[in-house]
Amino acid sequence: xxxxxxxxxxxxxxxxxxxxxxxxxxxxxxxxxxxxxxxxxxxxxxxxxxxxxxxxxxxxxxxxxxxxxxxxxxxxxxxxxxxxxxxxxxxxxxxxxxxxxxxxxxxxxxxxxxxxxxxxxxxxxxxxxxxxxxxxxxxxxxxxxxxxxxxxxxxxxxxxxxxxxxxxxxxxxxxxxxxxxxxxxxxxxxxxxxxxxxxxxxxxxxxxxxxxxxxxxxxxxxxxxxxxxxxxxxxxxxxxxxxxxxxxxxxxxxxxxxxxxxxxxxxxxxxxxxxxxxxxxxxxxxxxxxxxxxxxxxxxxxxxxxxxxxxxxxxxxxxxxxxxxxxxxxxxxxxxxxxxxxxxxxxxxxxxxxxxxxxxxxxxxxxxxxxxxxxxxxxxxxxxxxxxxx
Ligand SMILES: [Zn+2]
Numbered sequence: 412x413x414x415x416x417x418x419x420x421x422x423x424x425x426x427x428x429x430x431x432x433x434x435x436x437x438x439x440x441x442x443x444x445x446x447x448x449x450x451x452x453x454x455x456x457x458x459x460x461x462x463x464x465x466x467x468x469x470x471x472x473x474x475x476x477x478x479x480x481x482x483x484x485x486x487x488x489x490x491x492x493x494x495x496x497x498x499x500x501x502x503x504x505x506x507x508x509x510x511x512x513x514x515x516x517x518x519x520x521x522x523x524x525x526x527x528x529x530x531x532x533x534x535x536x537x538x539x540x541x542x543x544x545x546x547x548x549x550x551x552x553x554x555x556x557x558x559x560x561x562x563x564x565x566x567x568x569x570x571x572x573x574x575x576x577x578x579x580x581x582x583x584x585x586x587x588x589x590x591x592x593x594x595x596x597x598x599x600x601x602x603x604x605x606x607x608x609x610x611x612x613x614x615x616x617x618x619x620x621x622x623x624x625x626x627x628x629x630x631x632x633x634x635x636x637x638x639x640x641x642x643x644x645x646x647x648x649x650x651x652x653x654x655x656x657x658x659x660x661x662x663x664x665x666x667x668x669x670x671x672x673x674x675x676x677x678x679x680x681x682x683x684x685x686x687x688x689x690x691x692x693x694x695x696x697x698x699x700x701x702x703x704x705x706x707x708x709x710x711x712x713x714x715x716x717x718x719x720x721x722x723x724x725x726x727x728x729x730x731x732x733x734x735x736x737x738x739x740x741x742x743x744x745x746x747x748x749x750x751x752x753x754x755x756x757x758x759x760x761x762x763x764x765x766x767x768x769x770x771x772x773x774x775x776x777x778x779x780x781x782x783x784x785x786x787x788x789x790x791x792x793x794x795x796x797x798x799x800x801x
Pocket of ligand 1: 599633660661
């Protein structure tokens with residue numbers, strides 16, 4: 412009995428022990444699987460975050476004036492301009508505050524002219540436009556005729572003194588001083604004007620070695636239907652010497668200044684090769700062209716009206732503040748202006764010094780708009796591109 416009992420106990424209990432062992436093993440396996448999955452999830456999230464940071468949020472360290480030196484780009488110096496312009500409050504076309512903003516930009520441009528390299532010819536002009544009408548075939552203002560008159564733009568042109576023919580080959584860098592009536596426009600586009608003034612300060616020390624000239628256009632009237640750019644490109648006496656257009660914009664505030672519209676492989680290649688922190692996303696152009704952002708940029712004028720090749724850059728962080736009272740300096744991430752400024756300075760120095768770049772620009776003027784369209788994007792700050800078939 413005891414044996415039998417023993418045997419009966421063993422025959423009945425063993426399965427329970429086995430079941431318990433099996434169940435423990437299962438639990439252990441499930442626990443290990445759960446840990447593995449959790450681990451993989453953490454690795455995935457960490458990887459995604461790192462890629463996101465590298466792709467969108469990785470900004471350079473801002474430099475002060477001393478660190479940047481005479482020929483470099485300083486975010487601290489550019490920010491002083493942004494601070495002054497934003498401090499004026501909203502400055503739409505027709506307002507007294509816009510007059511003050513234009514006077515400020517002109518006065519700063521005068522300082523740049525005075526401090527320029529002695530072998531650089533600097534022309535500074537306050538351009539009053541005549542009456543004009545802008546009628547575009549596409550985009551946000553398609554089919555509308557927008558009349559304008561008496562706009563004021565600040566124009567600053569750099570040409571090497573001992574190469575007068577450079578006057579006939581100008582690279583245009585353009586942005587707008589005016590804002591919409593709701594905001595002082597820290598992002599849109601005081602940040603662009605600040606970058607352009609600081610860029611011009613640097614270009615003034617380099618331009619004696621250029622083969623082409625560089626013309627900075629600080630326009631007013633962009634927010635009224637792109638009429639600032641239109642008035643320049645249809646009325647100004649230097650308009651026919653412009654061979655290439657660079658437009659700086661904001662569809663939000665700060666972050667990377669991203670190339671989102673552009674023409675021609677050689678132009679994209681030039682930017683991708685020399686920019687210190689290249690950033691480009693064609694997808695933004697598609698969103699932009701779909702009308703979802705309800706915006707347009709001066710680049711459309713340079714492409715559609717003037718037939719120029721060019722590149723269009725925009726800040727696209729915090730798009731929710733675009734054209735609202737929250738477009739404020741406090742949202743401007745450190746490094747944003749440094750990112751834009753260093754990229755642009757490197758690009759301008761390259762483009763204005765390259766004979767080939769200007770020859771390509773001349774040739775491009777003859778092509779149709781469809782031939783000029785290109786597809787491009789960057790992956791982790793390196794640019795790949797391809798050309799869309801016409
Ligand atoms: Zn703008």
